[in-house]
Amino acid sequence: MSSSKRRKDIAYYGVIAALSVFTLFCLIVIIVYITSNGLPHITWEFLTERPRSMGKEGGIFPIIVATLYATAIALVIACPIGIGAAVFFKEYSKGGRFIQIVRIFTEVLAGIPSIVFGLFGFAFFVVFLGLGWSVLSGGLTLFMMILPTIVRSTEESLETVPMSYREGSLSVGATRWQTTVKVVLPCCVKGIVTGVILGVGRAVGETAAVMLTMGGALRLPLSPFDAGRTMSMHMFVLTSEGLSMEKTFATAALLIIIILIINSAANLIGRKVGAINSA
Amino acid sequence: MVSVALITVFVFMNGLPSMVEHGFMEFLLGDRWRPTNGLFGILPLVVGTLCVTGLALLIGVPTGVASAVFLSDILPKKPAAVFKFAIELLAGIPSVVYGFFGLIIIVPMVKRIFLPILQVFDPEATTTGFSIMAGGLVLAIMILPTVVGLSENAISAVPSDYREASLAIGANKRETAMRVLVPAAKSGILASIILGMGRAIGETMAVLLITGNVALLPGSILDPVATLTGTIALEMSYADAGHQQALFAVGIVLFCIIFILNIIARFVASRMGVGGK
Numbered sequence: 001m002s003s004s005k006r007r008k009d010i011a012y013y014g015v016i017a018a019l020s021v022f023t024l025f026c027l028i029v030i031i032v033y034i035t036s037n038g039l040p041h042i043t044w045e046f047l048t049e050r051p052r053s054m055g056k057e058g059g060i061f062p063i064i065v066a067t068l069y070a071t072a073i074a075l076v077i078a079c080p081i082g083i084g085a086a087v088f089f090k091e092y093s094k095g096g097r098f099i100q101i102v103r104i105f106t107e108v109l110a111g112i113p114s115i116v117f118g119l120f121g122f123a124f125f126v127v128f129l130g131l132g133w134s135v136l137s138g139g140l141t142l143f144m145m146i147l148p149t150i151v152r153s154t155e156e157s158l159e160t161v162p163m164s165y166r167e168g169s170l171s172v173g174a175t176r177w178q179t180t181v182k183v184v185l186p187c188c189v190k191g192i193v194t195g196v197i198l199g200v201g202r203a204v205g206e207t208a209a210v211m212l213t214m215g216g217a218l219r220l221p222l223s224p225f226d227a228g229r230t231m232s233m234h235m236f237v238l239t240s241e242g243l244s245m246e247k248t249f250a251t252a253a254l255l256i257i258i259i260l261i262i263n264s265a266a267n268l269i270g271r272k273v274g275a276i277n278s279a
Numbered sequence: 280m281v282s283v284a285l286i287t288v289f290v291f292m293n294g295l296p297s298m299v300e301h302g303f304m305e306f307l308l309g310d311r312w313r314p315t316n317g318l319f320g321i322l323p324l325v326v327g328t329l330c331v332t333g334l335a336l337l338i339g340v341p342t343g344v345a346s347a348v349f350l351s352d353i354l355p356k357k358p359a360a361v362f363k364f365a366i367e368l369l370a371g372i373p374s375v376v377y378g379f380f381g382l383i384i385i386v387p388m389v390k391r392i393f394l395p396i397l398q399v400f401d402p403e404a405t406t407t408g409f410s411i412m413a414g415g416l417v418l419a420i421m422i423l424p425t426v427v428g429l430s431e432n433a434i435s436a437v438p439s440d441y442r443e444a445s446l447a448i449g450a451n452k453r454e455t456a457m458r459v460l461v462p463a464a465k466s467g468i469l470a471s472i473i474l475g476m477g478r479a480i481g482e483t484m485a486v487l488l489i490t491g492n493v494a495l496l497p498g499s500i501l502d503p504v505a506t507l508t509g510t511i512a513l514e515m516s517y518a519d520a521g522h523q524q525a526l527f528a529v530g531i532v533l534f535c536i537i538f539i540l541n542i543i544a545r546f547v548a549s550r551m552g553v554g555g556k
Binding site: 019022023030034104116118122124144212233235255 | 285293364366451456477483512527
């Protein structure tokens with residue numbers, strides 16, 4: 001091997017390894033730094049008490065509730081619509097031009113920046129429909145954001161169901177509806193669950209869109225028309241107004257932990273699906 | 280599809296009148312954004328967004344593509360899977376957390392490390408730390424998962440015959456990777472870059488916390504800037520009616536940019552399908 005070639009090899013491996021280590025390093029530093037600074041401040045009081053003096057003291061209980069509330073609203077609407085749309089695309093339609101256009105639109109929907117969703121939610125849900133700044137407006141905006149995730153993952157898992165299952169079911173006299181509900185969908189439960197979990201992850205972490213639609217009250221939201229503040233939004237307010245480093249770290253750590261749990265769950269379930277289908 | 284139509288209609292309905300009222304060209308090219316004086320020129324915001332995004336790509340793309348090559352061609356399967364899993368997890372971290380991290384780590388770092396370096400060339404340089412540099416660094420980290428993930432998929436999708444043929448004629452692993460694998464995965468890598476760019480442009484919370492939000496044309500990389508997204512998020516809460524409409528108009532511009540980027544990414548990715556055959 002000539003020496004110049006050797007030198008090039010060393011440079012190549014050096015640069016690639018250095019950049020890769022840099023990638024991993026950045027990402028690990030963020031998680032470790034935030035969780036290690038935040039974990040000590042996550043106490044029972046922090047999780048169960050109301051915030052006092054604008055979040056400087058006390059806990060974040062109403063904020064956790066508002067986060068779950070808005071996410072739940074988004075999910076309750078997005079699941080039937082998303083799964084229904086995917087089933088319609090894959091099982092019922094013949095893949096004509098209309099479907100292709102709808103598919104492109106769904107992809108566009110996935111790429112729209114969250115702040116534009118926020119603007120829309122503000123103009124449509126808050127002002128036009130008169131829902132005001134409320135958990136409901138926030139939940140509906142989140143619903144539109146997670147819809148593409150659910151449609152996409154359901155479609156993908158429908159595609160993995162072998163054609164012979166459908167043919168078998170139809171040939172013993174089942175209708176198309178029975179085939180879809182009793183044969184095809186049960187095969188994709190795990191894939192769909194993965195998509196839904198990923199959607200939850202996106203909804204929980206979303207900030208910009210809920211900022212323009214949920215108001216930001218620190219009270220405990222009881223009715224869906226009450227204003228509320230999600231964890232990510234609370235974190236933003238704490239950060240930008242420099243209220244309390246401790247509480248910001250604690251909220252950030254809690255958010256990261258929740259997201260990591262959600263994403264690992266989705267990943268594990270997704271991997272199991274892969275194993276089953278390849279077996 | 281109804282939802283996309285609704286979004287388009289409502290954002291445009293609220294924003295277009297303002298655009299027309301202030302004149303298209305003045306709105307897009309006016310270099311003064313002073314909502315309280317009725318001046319709505321978004322050029323500083325567009326430039327701010329482009330500077331931050333450009334810097335993020337400059338740092339994030341080489342790093343991301345190198346990591347993708349490392350993952351798909353050099354690391355053995357098991358550790359590569361762990362690496363990939365870690366990167367996927369990190370894609371889910373909320374942007375406000377990145378913003379917080381940038382605020383307490385990167386912003387002071389820019390002030391302490393990059394300012395002295397720049398002062399060697401220009402002794403009068405100053406910075407608060409809230410700058411293009413800080414925003415670009417944080418966005419670079421944020422787009423890494425997108426770039427690494429999609430590029431890795433593209434490189435892994437290159438048929439193994441290509442690799443084997445290249446190795447069989449005596450090329451070593453470096454030459455195979457640089458001259459065969461990466462060129463063959465070119466479209467996929469390009470698509471990953473465009474999507475990363477879309478993510479960087481659309482990102483709101485992180486840049487809002489770290490770029491300083493000063494709507495002026497920046498003179499250096501350490502100057503603060505305001506971005507399209509950050510301005511909407513920041514000013515929406517106190518805007519009066521005319522100002523609010525102008526913010527919706529900013530939303531239209533954002534929407535159009537992302538829409539075009541997505542179409543380009545789709546086009547590039549679909550060409551990849553043809554090339555792979």
